[in-house]
Amino acid sequence: MKRRIGTLLLSVSFIITAALSGCGNSTPSSDSSVGSSTAAVSSTATESTAEISTDPNAIDPKTLKPVKLLFLTMGETPKNLAAVNEAASKYLTEKINATLEYRPISWGNYDKQINLMMAANDKMDLIFTASWMYESQWVARGSLTAIDDLLPKYAPDYIATVPQDVREAGFIDGKAYGLTGFKEWAANKGMVVDKAIATKYGISPDTVKTWTDLTPFLEKIKAGEPTMVPIQARSADTPMVGMFDTNAYDVLGGGVGGLNRAANNTTVVNYFDQPDFMEFAKLMRAWFNNGYFNKNASSTTEMTFNALKVGKAAMYNQSGKPGIDAQEARQAGKEVIYLPMDRPFMTTGDAVSALLAVPTSATDPARSVMFANLLHKDKYLVNLINWGIEDKDYVKVDDNTIKYPDGMDASNSTYNLNMSWLMGDITLNYLWDTDQKDIYDQYKTFNASADRSKALGFSFNSDPVKNEVAACNNVINQYTGAIYTGSLDPEVTIPKFIAALKAAGSEKIVAEKQKQLDAFVAAKSK
Amino acid sequence: MENKRTHWVIHVIFIFCSLAAIIPLLLVLIVSLTSENSIALYGYTFFPHEWTLSAYDYVFKDPQLLFQSYGNTIFSTVFGTLVCLCITSALAYPLSRKTLPFRKFFTFFVVFTILFNGGLVPWYIVMKSNLHFSDNIWALVVPGLLLNGFNVLIMRTFFKNTIPAELIEAANMDGAGEFRIFAQIVIPLSKPVFATIGLFATLGYWNDYWNSMIFQIQPKNFSIQYVLQNILLNLQFLSQSRSSNAAAATANIPQETSRMAMAIIAIGPIIFAYPFFQKFIIKGLTIGAVKG
Numbered sequence: 001m002k003r004r005i006g007t008l009l010l011s012v013s014f015i016i017t018a019a020l021s022g023c024g025n026s027t028p029s030s031d032s033s034v035g036s037s038t039a040a041v042s043s044t045a046t047e048s049t050a051e052i053s054t055d056p057n058a059i060d061p062k063t064l065k066p067v068k069l070l071f072l073t074m075g076e077t078p079k080n081l082a083a084v085n086e087a088a089s090k091y092l093t094e095k096i097n098a099t100l101e102y103r104p105i106s107w108g109n110y111d112k113q114i115n116l117m118m119a120a121n122d123k124m125d126l127i128f129t130a131s132w133m134y135e136s137q138w139v140a141r142g143s144l145t146a147i148d149d150l151l152p153k154y155a156p157d158y159i160a161t162v163p164q165d166v167r168e169a170g171f172i173d174g175k176a177y178g179l180t181g182f183k184e185w186a187a188n189k190g191m192v193v194d195k196a197i198a199t200k201y202g203i204s205p206d207t208v209k210t211w212t213d214l215t216p217f218l219e220k221i222k223a224g225e226p227t228m229v230p231i232q233a234r235s236a237d238t239p240m241v242g243m244f245d246t247n248a249y250d251v252l253g254g255g256v257g258g259l260n261r262a263a264n265n266t267t268v269v270n271y272f273d274q275p276d277f278m279e280f281a282k283l284m285r286a287w288f289n290n291g292y293f294n295k296n297a298s299s300t301t302e303m304t305f306n307a308l309k310v311g312k313a314a315m316y317n318q319s320g321k322p323g324i325d326a327q328e329a330r331q332a333g334k335e336v337i338y339l340p341m342d343r344p345f346m347t348t349g350d351a352v353s354a355l356l357a358v359p360t361s362a363t364d365p366a367r368s369v370m371f372a373n374l375l376h377k378d379k380y381l382v383n384l385i386n387w388g389i390e391d392k393d394y395v396k397v398d399d400n401t402i403k404y405p406d407g408m409d410a411s412n413s414t415y416n417l418n419m420s421w422l423m424g425d426i427t428l429n430y431l432w433d434t435d436q437k438d439i440y441d442q443y444k445t446f447n448a449s450a451d452r453s454k455a456l457g458f459s460f461n462s463d464p465v466k467n468e469v470a471a472c473n474n475v476i477n478q479y480t481g482a483i484y485t486g487s488l489d490p491e492v493t494i495p496k497f498i499a500a501l502k503a504a505g506s507e508k509i510v511a512e513k514q515k516q517l518d519a520f521v522a523a524k525s526k
Numbered sequence: 527m528e529n530k531r532t533h534w535v536i537h538v539i540f541i542f543c544s545l546a547a548i549i550p551l552l553l554v555l556i557v558s559l560t561s562e563n564s565i566a567l568y569g570y571t572f573f574p575h576e577w578t579l580s581a582y583d584y585v586f587k588d589p590q591l592l593f594q595s596y597g598n599t600i601f602s603t604v605f606g607t608l609v610c611l612c613i614t615s616a617l618a619y620p621l622s623r624k625t626l627p628f629r630k631f632f633t634f635f636v637v638f639t640i641l642f643n644g645g646l647v648p649w650y651i652v653m654k655s656n657l658h659f660s661d662n663i664w665a666l667v668v669p670g671l672l673l674n675g676f677n678v679l680i681m682r683t684f685f686k687n688t689i690p691a692e693l694i695e696a697a698n699m700d701g702a703g704e705f706r707i708f709a710q711i712v713i714p715l716s717k718p719v720f721a722t723i724g725l726f727a728t729l730g731y732w733n734d735y736w737n738s739m740i741f742q743i744q745p746k747n748f749s750i751q752y753v754l755q756n757i758l759l760n761l762q763f764l765s766q767s768r769s770s771n772a773a774a775a776t777a778n779i780p781q782e783t784s785r786m787a788m789a790i791i792a793i794g795p796i797i798f799a800y801p802f803f804q805k806f807i808i809k810g811l812t813i814g815a816v817k818g
Contacts, residue, residue, distance in 0.1 A: 076760040077745050079588075108759045109739050116740065119647040120655065310566050412587060 075104030178357030186450030232313030235481035281490035288486030322442030375424025388415030468505030558786035618681035
């Protein structure tokens with residue numbers, strides 16, 4: 001009897017202790033309002049609960065409440081991150097009375113992690129997003145704050161450096177959700193060619209201006225170089241992808257339906273069904289039949305530059321931007337030249353490729369915007385976060401150039417972040433001794449010379465047709481690999497492809513894109 | 527004569543099966559010792575043109591991080607497996623005794639958790655915000671791996687079928703209390719199931735990268751699988767990163783071969799755990815089969 005009671009008491013006390021420990025004191029950082037955020041409507045900044053100084057010009061940091069900023073982007077955690085966060089916090093406390101925790105999240109996990117943190121309403125103050133990183137989905141969920149009222153007050157340098165049409169390209173439903181990073185906003189398409197081969201056969205941007213110009217040279221290379229295949233391709237990376245999928249048409253976010261760039265109108269067409277698609281496909285087929293592609297083009301997943309590295313191929317398709325030839329030379333391990341096939345083209349996808357957005361769980365949206373603005377203006381801060389601490393992670397060669405300290409290189413660097421492209425203004429960064437000296441001027445010229453798409457700023461909301469989009473994407477994945485690498489006869493395959501697309505609902509998608517685009521154009525011209 | 531032939535057929539079949547299991551592993555090992563250049567030129571082969579340790583050099587370039595994460599994983603595996611066995615058996619044993627009040631309800635409760643759960647987000651919220659398993663070693667031990675309804679049912683079935691009720695009655699009549707019966711009679715007889723569940727738990731803890739991904743923030747709290755996965759992802763990113771300062775070094779980083787090296791590093795210690803557990807499982811299975 002006694003032992004029975006003893007055991008009973010023991011087990012009951014176990015249970016009670018366990019239950020009580022669960023209700024332990026919550027630390028200040030954990031937020032208790034968990035379920036509500038997913039249903040929350042996107043809140044504007046005026047509803048923020050923190051007190052902020054309303055003086056628009058000189059914001060005296062002492063009038064601001066101290067705030068801890070959590071800044072999240074993709075990246076590998078550098079070894080010296082703690083030291084950099086400390087230095088940045090010290091600096092930011094003087095400027096805007098805030099401390100910084102910059103936390104890079106590994107590439108494969110970034111979107112999952114951010115989604116989880118949004119669902120759990122974990123505090124985040126500034127995050128990276130882009131047209132290809134769920135910006136529209138996060139806005140639709142109500143997880144990002146509209147910052148239109150905050151930008152003029154707290155981000156004057158951002159407004160000064162990034163032109164209006166690029167800023168507006170990132171708007172969703174007419175509202176701003178983030179600060180677009182200053183980098184290249186357009187792309188042109190072309191081929192990267194092994195320089196030795198180019199010189200030998202006379203290939204240069206003067207002799208090759210369009211894709212069809214290439215054909216005689218490919219013949220010569222095939223005849224003259226038995227160990228090499230003229231073009232190294234894989235289904236994601238063939239010249240047809242370059243000439244067609246993303247340059248002759250603004251594909252309005254991808255999938256079926258796009259705007260013909262040359263026609264310069266706002267009529268959405270199914271570009272797979274157009275005569276120039278068939279023509280390009282026939283060109284690819286001719287090239288394939290003549291043996292200009294590598295045999296395993298439609299199935300390989302190997303990176304195309306590897307073939308140049310070992311001398312198996314002479315050229316490959318690549319999107320262009322300033323400094324592309326120097327960049328690809330490093331990848332391929334030998335000198336290359338770049339053959340651009342068209343002028344640079346700016347679409348929404350290109351312009352909104354790096355955005356710093358303010359989530360709804362931010363402690364003080366105004367402070368987040370202030371911090372993001374500093375990334376567009378403050379050279380010390382940008383270089384601190386991107387490259388680390390001077391003399392420890394890098395050493396200065398001259399005022400604007402840096403290099404690794406002795407004994408260090410990219411593989412053992414103590415601060416190996418390499419994310420300068422997503423943090424504010426790329427031109428504020430110091431140049432590495434391996435960079436081209438005029439690269440930032442090249443960026444500016446490149447951006448200025450780009451053709452703007454008529455649909456710049458339009459992003460397609462696929463929800464009304466999402467079943468058709470999924471079905472069509474399956475069809476596209478099924479057929480385009482073979483068509484783009486010329487492995488199958490286009491006269492036979494393309495009609496089948498079009499029929500399959502129609503069966504999957506492609507006309508509905510085109511109609512929907514047209515409807516949304518018309519509404520967008522009408523709203524813009526008001 | 528007939529006997530000998532069937533013997534040989536069986537031998538051949540099993541030799542074939544064993545080879546089919548071993549040869550791919552051998553290929554992984556050989557590729558991890560090949561140089562990246564010969565992979566690019568000649569592809570995967572059993573007889574590489576160039577032997578080198580550069581893949582392992584690359585993966586071990588930050589030994590401190592690797593050793594720390596090895597330590598995290600080993601601690602969470604050993605500690606986690608032990609605690610898992612304690613809790614699972616403590617839950618399974620009463621469920622196997624017919625005299626437990628509300629036994630049907632408790633069993634149903636356990637089965638229910640196998641079939642339904644709250645989903646990822648509630649799990650995340652409970653673990654991180656309410657129980658504070660964030661960025662510390664317990665985040666590797668407790669969430670998701672410590673207690674599993676499936677294991678409980680396996681143990682309960684084993685207890686029910688292998689431990690005769692008469693044995694327990696006899697011990698009871700001799701004056702043993704419940705805890706004593708459990709510790710001194712049931713557990714020694716249950717070595718096979720403890721080995722089995724122990725193996726499941728060890729594998730679960732060893733292979734876990736999910737907990738690190740969701741809960742851990744600082745690299746020093748990561749588990750080995752997550753560190754290896756990160757090295758791979760960052761390597762892929764670096765080799766496609768195209769920024770000038772990175773490319774000089776990445777042009778020579780072994781990519782394919784370091785993937786293989788990582789596979790070898792990840793499975794290395796656990797391969798030695800298998801033979802250890804194997805002894806218990808085999809012995810236990812035969813004991814259970816013989817009645818009386």
